[in-house]
Amino acid sequence: MLFPTSLVGSYPQPDWLIDRESLSKRFPPRVRARELWRVAPDWLDQAQDDATLLAIRDQERAGLDIITDGEMRRESYSNRFANALDGVDLDNPGSALDRSGHPNPVPRVVGKIRRRHPVETRDVEFLRASTDRKIKITVPGPFTMAQQAQNDFYASEREMALDYAAAVNAEIKDLFAAGADFVQIDEPYMQARPDKAREYGLEAVNAALEGVNENTALHICFGYAAIIHERPAGYSFLPELAGASVAQISIETAQSNLDTTVLESLRGKTIILGVIDLSTHDIETPEIVAARIARALPHVDADKVIIAPDCGMKYLPRPVAYGKMQAMARGAALARARV
Numbered sequence: 001m002l003f004p005t006s007l008v009g010s011y012p013q014p015d016w017l018i019d020r021e022s023l024s025k026r027f028p029p030r031v032r033a034r035e036l037w038r039v040a041p042d043w044l045d046q047a048q049d050d051a052t053l054l055a056i057r058d059q060e061r062a063g064l065d066i067i068t069d070g071e072m073r074r075e076s077y078s079n080r081f082a083n084a085l086d087g088v089d090l091d092n093p094g095s096a097l098d099r100s101g102h103p104n105p106v107p108r109v110v111g112k113i114r115r116r117h118p119v120e121t122r123d124v125e126f127l128r129a130s131t132d133r134k135i136k137i138t139v140p141g142p143f144t145m146a147q148q149a150q151n152d153f154y155a156s157e158r159e160m161a162l163d164y165a166a167a168v169n170a171e172i173k174d175l176f177a178a179g180a181d182f183v184q185i186d187e188p189y190m191q192a193r194p195d196k197a198r199e200y201g202l203e204a205v206n207a208a209l210e211g212v213n214e215n216t217a218l219h220i221c222f223g224y225a226a227i228i229h230e231r232p233a234g235y236s237f238l239p240e241l242a243g244a245s246v247a248q249i250s251i252e253t254a255q256s257n258l259d260t261t262v263l264e265s266l267r268g269k270t271i272i273l274g275v276i277d278l279s280t281h282d283i284e285t286p287e288i289v290a291a292r293i294a295r296a297l298p299h300v301d302a303d304k305v306i307i308a309p310d311c312g313m314k315y316l317p318r319p320v321a322y323g324k325m326q327a328m329a330r331g332a333a334l335a336r337a338r339v
Contacts, residue, residue, distance in 0.1 A: 002339055003293065003307050003332040004065035006272070008219055008250060009077060009138040009184065010312030011055040011070030012321050017047055018075075024226065024315060028076040030106040030148045031093045032083050036075055048073045049126060056130050058322055063329030066134045066182065066306070069127045077186050077312060078140035078148060084119045085167055087111040087153065094150020099192035099223055108150045109160060115167035121178040128179035137180045141187035141218070142168050142208050143201040148189070158200040165207035176214045184217040184250065185209075191220050194237035202243055209245040217248035217272060219311075222256060225279035226315035231256040239265035248272050252310030254292055255279045263299035271300045274310035275331065276324045281316070283323040289331020290338065302339050307332040 013020065019036050029036075039047040055070030074080045083090060087109055094108035120137060127135050142164035146157055154160040168185065175183050185208060190197040209216055218241065222231050233256065241249050242265055250272035253260060263271055275292040276284060293307060307328060313321040 001065070002302055002336045003305055005307045005329050005332050006064060006066035006136060007059065007068045007070070007325075008272070008274070008308050008310075008312050009068055009071050009136075009186065010074075010314035011058065011068070011072075012313060012316055012318040013070075013072055014051050014054065014318070017051045017072070023075075027098050027100070027102065027104045027227065028224065029079050030076070030082070030096075030104055032079060032090070033075045052126060053130060056127070058318075059325065060131065060133065062322060062325035063333075064133075064325060066136050067127065067131045068136050068138070069123050071138065071312070071314065073123060077138065078145060081119050081140050081171070082107055082145045082148065084116070086114040086116050087163075088113075088149075094152065096148060096150055099189065100227065106148050106150055109153050111153055113160065113163040113167055115170050118174045119171060121174050124175050124178040124180045134181040135179070136182035136184060136217075137175050138184045138186055138219070139168055139171055139175070141185040141190075142204040143197060144187050144189040146204070147193055147196070157196070158203070161200055161204040162207055165204045168208040169210055169212070172208065172212055172216070176212070180214075182215045182217060182248070184219055184248075185246070186219045188219070188221050188223060190237045191222060191235055197237050198240060201237075202240060206245045212245075215248070216246045217250055218244055218246040219250035219272070221250075221252050221274075221311045224311060224315055225255055225277070233257075234259055234262060238262055242266055242269070248306065250274070250308060253296065254310050260296040260299050263296060266300070270304045270306060271296065272306045272308045273300075274308055276309035276328050278310050278313065278316060281320045283320065284327045284331070286327055286330035286334050289328055290334040293331065293335040294338075297339070
């Protein structure tokens with residue numbers, strides 16, 4: 001089928017699960033932020049499972065083809081995994097500049113980064129048991145985690161990123177073994193820190209994918225639209241991803257009105273095409289979605305396009321997110337009929 005549809009990863013968490021007002025007033029947490037949860041610790045796992053089922057059913061009802069868990073169990077896309085690793089001082093966080101240029105508490109690395117146990121395999125098992133559609137799970141990328149940490153141990157950031165890569169590699173293999181059809185690495189800081197990404201970012205990503213032969217993706221974006229409001233006209237780091245071992249590259253084109261000729265440099269890769277603008281609560285029409293798909297088609301083969309929002313939907317009101325998902329599915333169907 002042409003133009004299958006999927007989320008990038010996240011879907012809005014219910015208000016009864018997490019304090020969404022507090023979440024929206026801060027930068028995405030890099031250290032644990034357990035104070036955001038509205039449910040007592042004894043019942044939190046059960047509540048997160050229930051919220052995950054709601055996210056799955058919303059995606060199915062909206063007509064999506066590839067289902068995620070909505071990242072219901074996460075305070076942010078990266079902090080749950082990053083703070084489950086050995087080598088991090090959980091009691092004494094560090095500080096690093098966020099991509100907005102503001103300081104943010106981050107994991108403080110005081111020893112060798114190692115994955116002590118699987119982090120997201122139960123998430124995949126629960127997702128696999130809850131839908132008969134193809135499923136995708138996301139994991140933070142090694143380069144981005146290295147940028148979101150204070151290094152008090154390693155001789156270089158590159159060395160730290162490669163140890164993050166080893167942890168991600170072990171996790172990815174377990175995620176596929178648990179039943180994932182697609183695993184996506186989230187690497188937004190490749191766009192935010194392009195010089196460092198050129199220095200060692202691709203090396204770290206490829207190390208994270210060593211020995212992995214299944215369907216992998218890499219998401220690169222300009223940041224959550226609810227937090228980072230300005231969008232450049234183009235990516236500062238994108239053609240370089242032709243050298244990444246991933247099969248799929250997830251990009252945003254809607255809010256930035258991206259010049260899609262840049263996709264020519266990624267021929268051979270499947271493009272997860274962001275066609276839903278998350279900076280507005282206005283719900284796109286199927287015609288708008290189909291037109292955004294059509295803009296890309298001169299530069300990427302139609303059978304190598306997956307349709308998605310620009311980024312995670314975490315910060316949208318749930319009714320808006322659902323309406324945008326429906327529009328995305330109907331717009332993909334319209335584009336499919338035209339092709």
